[in-house]
Amino acid sequence: MSxxxxxxxxxxxxxxxxxxxxxxxxxxxxxxxxxxxVGNYPGVTVERREGVLRGASPEVRVLDLPGTYxxxxxxxxxxxxxxxxxxxxxxxxxxxxxxCVVDATTLRRGLGLVREVLKRGRPTLLxxxxxxxxxxxxxxxxxxxxxxxxxxxxxxxxxxxxxxxDPLYRLLPDPSRWxxxxxxxxxxxVAQRFAWVDDVCRAISADELxxxxxxxxxxxxLLHPVFGLLVFAAVMVLLFxxxxxxxxxxxxxxxxxxxxxxxLSREVLPAGWLTxxxxxxxxxxxxxxxxxxxxxxxxxTFIHLLQDVGYMAxxxxxxxxxxxxxxxxxxxxxxxxxxxxxxxxxxxAARTIASPxxxxxxxxxxxxxxxxxxxxxxxxxxxxxxxxxxxxxVLGVQxxxxxxxxxxxxxTALVSAALLSSTLLKGTPSIFYMELPPYRWPTPGLLAKQxxxxxxxxxxxxxxxxxxxxxxxxxxxSFPHAAPDPSRTPAEEARANLEASAAAHIGHALEPAIAPLxxxxxxxxxxxxxxxxxxxxxxxxxxxYAISDVDDSASLRQALRADVDPATGKPxxxxxxxxxxxxxxxxxxxxxxxxxVMARETGGWSWPALAFSYMLGLAWLGAFTTYRVASAILGx
Amino acid sequence: MKAVLRNGAGPARLPLAxxxxxxxxxxxxxxxxxxxxxxxxxLGFVPGTILSVVRRAPFGDPVEIAIRGYRLCLRLEQIDALxxxxxxxxxxx
Numbered sequence: 243m244s245x246x247x248x249x250x251x252x253x254x255x256x257x258x259x260x261x262x263x264x265x266x267x268x269x270x271x272x273x274x275x276x277x278x279x280v281g282n283y284p285g286v287t288v289e290r291r292e293g294v295l296r297g298a299s300p301e302v303r304v305l306d307l308p309g310t311y312x313x314x315x316x317x318x319x320x321x322x323x324x325x326x327x328x329x330x331x332x333x334x335x336x337x338x339x340x341x342c343v344v345d346a347t348t349l350r351r352g353l354g355l356v357r358e359v360l361k362r363g364r365p366t367l368l369x370x371x372x373x374x375x376x377x378x379x380x381x382x383x384x385x386x387x388x389x390x391x392x393x394x395x396x397x398x399x400x401x402x403x404x405x406x407x408d409p410l411y412r413l414l415p416d417p418s419r420w421x422x423x424x425x426x427x428x429x430x431x432v433a434q435r436f437a438w439v440d441d442v443c444r445a446i447s448a449d450e451l452x453x454x455x456x457x458x459x460x461x462x463x464l465l466h467p468v469f470g471l472l473v474f475a476a477v478m479v480l481l482f483x484x485x486x487x488x489x490x491x492x493x494x495x496x497x498x499x500x501x502x503x504x505x506l507s508r509e510v511l512p513a514g515w516l517t518x519x520x521x522x523x524x525x526x527x528x529x530x531x532x533x534x535x536x537x538x539x540x541x542x543t544f545i546h547l548l549q550d551v552g553y554m555a556x557x558x559x560x561x562x563x564x565x566x567x568x569x570x571x572x573x574x575x576x577x578x579x580x581x582x583x584x585x586x587x588x589x590x591a592a593r594t595i596a597s598p599x600x601x602x603x604x605x606x607x608x609x610x611x612x613x614x615x616x617x618x619x620x621x622x623x624x625x626x627x628x629x630x631x632x633x634x635x636v637l638g639v640q641x642x643x644x645x646x647x648x649x650x651x652x653x654t655a656l657v658s659a660a661l662l663s664s665t666l667l668k669g670t671p672s673i674f675y676m677e678l679p680p681y682r683w684p685t686p687g688l689l690a691k692q693x694x695x696x697x698x699x700x701x702x703x704x705x706x707x708x709x710x711x712x713x714x715x716x717x718x719x720s721f722p723h724a725a726p727d728p729s730r731t732p733a734e735e736a737r738a739n740l741e742a743s744a745a746a747h748i749g750h751a752l753e754p755a756i757a758p759l760x761x762x763x764x765x766x767x768x769x770x771x772x773x774x775x776x777x778x779x780x781x782x783x784x785x786x787y788a789i790s791d792v793d794d795s796a797s798l799r800q801a802l803r804a805d806v807d808p809a810t811g812k813p814x815x816x817x818x819x820x821x822x823x824x825x826x827x828x829x830x831x832x833x834x835x836x837x838x839v840m841a842r843e844t845g846g847w848s849w850p851a852l853a854f855s856y857m858l859g860l861a862w863l864g865a866f867t868t869y870r871v872a873s874a875i876l877g878x
Numbered sequence: 879m880k881a882v883l884r885n886g887a888g889p890a891r892l893p894l895a896x897x898x899x900x901x902x903x904x905x906x907x908x909x910x911x912x913x914x915x916x917x918x919x920x921l922g923f924v925p926g927t928i929l930s931v932v933r934r935a936p937f938g939d940p941v942e943i944a945i946r947g948y949r950l951c952l953r954l955e956q957i958d959a960l961x962x963x964x965x966x967x968x969x970x971x
Contacts, residue, residue, distance in 0.1 A: 312920040348948040351922050432919040436927070436946075451947060467936040559951050563937035566953070572940070673914050673956055675921060678942060678949040 253301040255335060256414055257326055259359055260343030261352060262309035263679040265371035267291075269343055269401040270306040271688060273410075278306075289590065295414055302415045305337065313358045318593055327362050339365040339417025346370035346383055346398060347680070349448055353439040356392070357429060365417040366394050369410065373398035375680070380452040387446040393424030402685040457680040464553070470560050477553070481544050483641055492536035497797070500529030519716055527712025527781035528705070534618045534777070535697065541583055541614055542696040543689070550684040554579070555676055562674065568656045569663025571595070571674040574604040578655065581611035582648075583696065585836045588613075589843055599669050603662045605843055606853050609831045610655035612648045614700070615776040619827050620647055622780055626799040627820040643824075650828050654860070707834075711778050712785070715771055718745040719785055740786065759826070759862070760819040760869040762807065772832045818872035822865040829861035894931070894960040895941075902930045903962035914956060922946040923960065 260266040271278070274293025295302035307326055308319035315321030322331065329336040342359055344352030349370070359366055368388070376383045389396035395413055399406040413420065429435040442448075463469050504525045511517040548554045554576055562572030570578075573595045581588030585608045592608070595601040612620075624640050631639045663669075724742035727735070740746060748770055749763030756766050764786050768779035780798075787801035805814040831837065831854045840850040897903050905927045908915050922945050923929075929945040940953045 312917075314920075316917070348946070350946040351948050354920070354922070432916075433924040433926075436922060436924045461933070465933055465935070465942070467934075471936050559935050559940065559942065562951070562953070563935055563939050566939070571953075572951070673917055674940065674953050675917070675956075676951050678951060 252335060253303050254338050254415055254417065255303045255305060256339040256341055256417060257305040257307050257337045258341050258343055259307050259313075259323060259327070259355070260309060261311050261345075261355060261677075263677050264309070264343045264345045264352065265401050266309060266343040267306060268685075268688065269369065269371060269399070270304060271691065272401050272404060272407065273414075274304050289593075295411070297411070298415050300415070304414075311355070313355065317595075327359065327364070337364070339367065339414075339420065341414070342366060342368045344368065344370055346373045346376045347379065347381075347451060347454075349383065350439055350443055353442060354432070354435050357426070357435050357438065360392070360394070360423045360426065363423075365420045366423060367410075367413060367417075367420055368392065368394055368396045370396065370398045371401050373406065374400045374403075376448075376451065379454060381448065383448045384446060388442070388448070391424065391442055391445060392426075393421055395420055402688060454680050460681055461556070461678075464556055465559060470556075474557055474560050477548070477557075479645065481541070484540055484544075487638070487641070489536035489540055493533050496533045496535065497529075500525055500533070504529075515720070518720065519713070522720075522785055523713050523716030524709065526784045527715070528709055529784075531618060531708050531777050531781055532701070534614075534621070535700065537617055537621070538583075538614050538700050539693060539697050541617075542693045545580065545583055546689055546692045546696075547684055550682070550689060552679045552681045555678050558676055559678060564656075568660035569600070569603055569667070570607075570656075570659050571600055572676055573674060574600060574659075577604055578608060578611050581608045581613055584613050584615070584699075585609050585611065585833065586839050589836070589839050592843070597673075599663070599667050602844065602849070603659050603667050605840060606662060606849060607655040607659045609833070609836055609840075609853065609857060610651050610658065610829070612651040612828070613776075613833075615833065616647075616827050618777040618780045620644060620824060622783075622799065622802075623820045623824055626802045627815065627817050647824060647828055650825070654829065658856075707775055708778060708781060711771060711774050712781050715745065715767075715778075715782055715785055718748070719743050719767075745786075755862075758869075759822050759865040760816070760873070761823065761865075762814050764805075764814070765819075765823060769826075769832075774832075774834050776827060776832045816873075817876060818869050821872050822869035825868040826861045826865040829857055829864050831857040891961050891963050894929075894943075894957045894962045895954045897931050897962055897964070899931050899933060901964050902928060902966070904928055904965045905960060906963050907959075907961040915959070918956075918960070921950060928965065929962070 258266050258270055270291065270293065273295055275296045278291055278293040289308070291306040293304050293306075295304055305326070307323050310320045310323045312320055313324055313327060315324040325331045326334070326337060327340065340359055340362070342356045344356060356366075356368060370383065370385055370388075373383065373385070383398070385396040385398040395409075397406060397409050397413075399410065401407075427438060429438045464473050504521045507517065507521050507525070511520070548557070557579070558572035558575040561575055565571055565574055574592070577588045577591035577595070579588075580591050588608050588611065589605050592601050592604045595604060621644075624643050628640050628643050633639060633642070719740065720743060722742060722744070724735075724738040727738070730738060745767045746763060749766035752766035752770070753763055756769070761769070764783070767786065768782040771782040772779040783802065784798050787798055787805070802815050803813070806812065807814050837850045837854065840853065841847050844850070891906055894903070894905075905923060905925055908919060908923055908925055927945060929943055932942040932944050932949065934941050935951070938954075940951045941957070942949055942951045943957075
């Protein structure tokens with residue numbers, strides 16, 4: 243087999259195999275640099291990561307298989323690993339070499355998996371990550387000694403610092419030359435396998451690690467019955483405070499930048515519909531969404547940071563009981579928390595949940611979690627209509643309202659999950675297990691890369707789906723024109739044109755359905771547009787007001803506050819209307835990408851259809867109730 | 879805890895879910911042959927393995943277990959079937 247591979251023209255392919263938290267993905271990032279391509283395995287919904295080994299010639303392709311504790315398939319992830327090792331993955335060329343990745347500090351767990359991989363009889367190499375921690379904890383693990391027992395090459399590395407990587411770069415291109423595995427004593431049962439592992443560890447005296455006192459000391463506080471919950475709540479509040487307050491300077495700068503470009507465009511370019519399209523359609527639309535980039539960056543920095551230092555698993559540990567009450571599990575927490583950024587990666591992360599039942603429940607309630615696309619809507623409406631007072635000198639009322647919206651989203655997700663698991667998804671809960679990795683310092687470079695990738699995805703969305711909707715909307719909002727009337731002022735002319743536009747007709751047609759919520763036709767247009775993606779409503783409102791308002795310098799916030807209903811003379815946006823709209827956005831499933839991913843992950847359109855109708859109904863009822871109650875209380 | 883230990887001649891066996899925090903124990907039986915038992919075995923829960931309960935989560939469940947040099951959390955209902963025997967044997971779980 244190995245001799246044949248050497249003469250084939252196709253690139254050498256190696257696959258990384260290891261348990262979650264073994265440092266596999268860090269190693270993959272270091273090995274492949276920025277060449278990683280993320281996709282899906284055909285037919286199954288497991289993420290496929292592949293990259294090209296840095297500086298290798300001829301090309302070496304590195305495949306990062308999903309993290310797994312077992313090579314016998316139970317979850318979709320494990321099935322992919324099982325098939326990949328057997329060379330039975332559809333449409334995938336066979337793998338030439340397997341790189342087992344094991345956390346050197348948990349050798350007694352990790353070697354069992356290595357034993358299973360060796361049984362496949364393929365060229366195999368073992369990489370022990372975090373080898374520095376073994377020494378720091380008084381251990382004396384010798385990769386060479388382990389290599390003598392196993393037969394295969396064994397390397398100790400510190401992946402994120404690039405320590406010990408040179409031999410790995412040398413070995414990876416040529417799996418056919420890796421030394422073959424030694425003849426190992428038979429181990430047919432799991433118990434025999436672990437007995438063998440214990441023998442090996444004893445032979446190389448590798449099991450004498452001092453306890454990780456640093457992690458123990460931190461956990462004594464962070465997992466404390468009382469302090470643990472307080473810390474959990476504090477981390478969440480800190481997250482929202484920094485998204486809301488910390489991002490303001492950068493947001494103002496971006497806002498001013500787009501305003502300046504718009505003004506400059508109008509001065510330099512000849513007046514006409516093309517300039518209007520550029521300034522009112524493209525700049526106003528895309529600019530009003532890109533302004534939220536600082537908040538997105540802060541949010542993703544938080545999520546990746548918590549994941550990297552090891553707090554994410556602790557948070558799941560602390561809240562598992564609560565998740566269990568509603569038929570979910572601690573494992574559902576990480577996907578749901580990822581949904582704070584975006585439901586699409588969150589729904590995909592639900593693949594780590596072994597049981598189909600909890601997985602489906604998690605996927606279906608995911609869209610209730612406050613994704614970053616809601617943030618622009620929340621920020622705009624809260625900043626415009628909620629007073630910027632403070633309570634007790636520190637807590638901003640605006641931040642509290644924001645926190646309340648997040649809380650409403652979580653609460654609805656949990657209640658809906660309980661509803662699902664007692665009706666449509668009745669059954670026994672499945673096994674829940676999760677590793678609590680040691681606390682580790684994050685690596686700034688890798689963190690920046692992850693945040694950059696996430697922020698890049700957001701910007702691409704602004705450049706594609708939102709740009710396209712902005713242009714279409716500008717067309718709908720600008721044509722047809724009203725009959726010219728020289729007696730009108732420019733402001734009246736602009737308003738007349740808007741009222742005559744195609745968008746106004748759509749908005750007016752919706753009015754019977756949305757009038758009970760206090761929404762006027764302009765909000766109706768925004769709601770229709772936001773079916774593509776939630777944040778589009780901000781771009782839409784920006785366009786509506788950029789077009790109807792001749793004073794271009796007035797910000798959208800001020801324009802919303804100043805807008806008056808010509809029929810009643812009252813403001814269009816009152817606090818009750820703003821609150822009702824906020825609640826509508828907490829509930830409604832206005833996101834094409836989420837619906838598409840949900841269909842892909844649940845294998846059909848019936849679950850997404852159910853989720854969409856359920857959430858729309860809830861949104862209407864919630865907005866209606868909010869509008870009525872708030873109006874009654876505020877006497878509006 | 880003492881009552882448990884002094885039950886009869888040798889140390890008493892008890893369900894892992896009832897093992898007091900910080901007491902080292904040896905796993906005796908890995909439960910019924912359900913898929914949970916196989917999954918737990920993959921995670922290192924095979925007879926003879928030394929383990930201990932490190933702590934319970936704020937609401938009493940799940941529990942953090944030290945086994946084979948790493949920390950794992952499991953729900954009480956899942957470790958119901960695991961029977962352990964407190965031990966004074968040396969070595970970090």
